[in-house]
Amino acid sequence: MLRFDPQEARRAAQCSAAGILGLALLTLIAFRLHLNFAAASSCYLLLVILLSLSGDMFSSALVSVAAVGCLDYYFVEPVLSFRIEKSVNVLALASFLVTGLIIARLVAKVRAKAATSQVHHERLQQLYELAQKLLALQPDVAVGKDFLELFIGVFGIEAACLYDAVGGELQFAGHPRALLEEKTGEAFARGKDRDDPVNRIHARCIRIAGSVTGAIGFEGLDDPQTAGPLGALGAAHLERTHSFRKASRAAASAHTESYRSAILDALAHEFKTPLSTILTAAGALREAGTLGPHHREMAETVESEAARLSRLTMRLIRTARLEQEEVRPWMELMDLASVIEETVEPYARMSAERSICVVKECNSSDVQADPELIRLLVGQLLDNACKYSTPGSPVTLRVSRQGDQLALRVFSSGNPIDASEKPKIFDRFYRGAGGQRRAPGSGLGLFVARKIALAHGGRLELEDDDPADGTVFCLSLPVPEPERRSERNDIATAV
């Protein structure tokens, strides 16, 4: 690309003047010394070569042409005339001119190459320095001003701008114009690099694993080719920061997890003794027989509330333990409907304003299961039904037979679960949008409930075809195969 550079023009003019002056001086000396054509042309060639080494192509060519003129005028017969009589002299002059021009061209080429390689070298140095500084940046420092300042400091640009789509952050450093933000935004939005050579603004997309995750823009960058490597460095640092953040989050969550289990262990141990103390004291007071009816009622309230607190605490601890550990059911033949009725009883007592009923729609509801775990599971479903349904609305638990499965359906009305939330409600720590606002909970209940169902070879699901204004959870457990008569004999013989 040809461009008029006043600085270069000035330099060319200076070199040309010096060349012409040298040529005049050389001509004077050579003419006084009466050098012949061959000696003079050698001296001129030397001058052209010297000039090429320090000057540029234009001045060398100019001096070459001038040297041909001087040779012709002062050293070719007839002397002091531009006329040439012998054709051999024409040839000699022509070959001098061609040689001079070729030398000028070659030297200029070599010089240009050297200059480019010098620029490349410097640029590499700068990129290396930048990379080193980026690596030295603490990865936990948010990608921001510090990061961008490095680009400005090392490359001497005017301003830099970064848009990080993952963190949703837009950062600036230096003295940017509005155009920089616009171009950087454009690069991200279009997924294409943007160059504005007039304003010397270059924006590059940041791609991580093939997808555009942000853009970085530079203002005052002369060489658009540098923008590419700079963008790549920016992307690498951004990726490193994101990975670090991810790892930090994972480490933090592992830390929270161990903290949580430590708290739970402490709870498990520390709560039981005081609860026993309260329960024993209240129970003994009640049974002492010396209390009046009011005081007796108070002692009963203390005892039943402490018992409730102990039930809640134990359930919380068990739920949290089961969340972390493998569920190992102690299977035995049990009547699902009776276990459900036992579980419902305290809930029904506590929420007198709500009707909670158990409907058994099959003759036998015997299953092979762990009664304690099933109590925990049913308790969780009941808890959910009571917490999230319209206050005072009925909750119905239906036990029915479906092929080789025994199904328990828990119906509650009001507050249907949003379709978008349905796939997530069994996730660990997931709490529905409504839940976070309205009801307290750990976000573990349904996760553990499903874990228990799976450990029994069963399923726990949210039914799709639930009534528009309600929720139906369905637990299904396999019905035990009828035990064979021969089983007894087999074992008896084995003894």
Next chain:
Amino acid sequence: MISPQPSKTFSVLVVDDEPSLRKVIRASLAASGFAVEEAGTGKDAVAAIRQRPFDIVLLDVNMPGISGVEACRQIRALAPRAGIVMVTVRDAEEDKVRALEAGADDYVTKPFRFRELVARLGAVLRRTHTVRDAEADVLQAGDLKLELERHLLSKRGEPVRLSPKEFDLLAYLMKNQGAPMTHVKLLRAVWGPEYGGELEYLRSYVRMLRKKIEDDPARPQYILTEAWVGYRFRNPSDPDQPVNQEEQ
């Protein structure tokens, strides 16, 4: 309420490192007619037993110094006839098994209710203080009648056919009615000392026994499961029936 021998005041040693629980248990049991002494550690408890006999020891399984299980072993060696009830926590079934193997008669699980504690103590006192006719030929519980000599079981007067091992298992459970029996103890008592780990085996027998003696095997009234620990035979006519803590 607790009246194996109504005229007698039973002496109880309450061993717990928690002073407030000790104090409350002491006051409550004293109000129920027990003579109560306290010990704050297993070592003190063993020292107290050396000093004088106790009818029953209520022993916390989790204590600093020598553990409750170790204290139980030492107390059992010193006082073979004393009743020992361990205080354990839920989810620590191994502690329960270890305590029973170390000679404990029963356990209550924290947090417990006062009436449950008194019922457990009463049941253990009944077992340790009732002069049992070692030669009793007929064991009865609810509708069941087991004639050891004739190897016969009848339910409401109707004979029930049992295999020899089923009979031995039921007889052993009935002889120790009210007391929790660990799996290992049952297997060794019925099948022989080389047994101990054959859990599934025992469970199949219990399943079959329940089918024969229970009105509804899914809601057993006689052979109750102590999850991860063992089984307990419940006599419906016993006044201090075990209480299921979950249903409090």
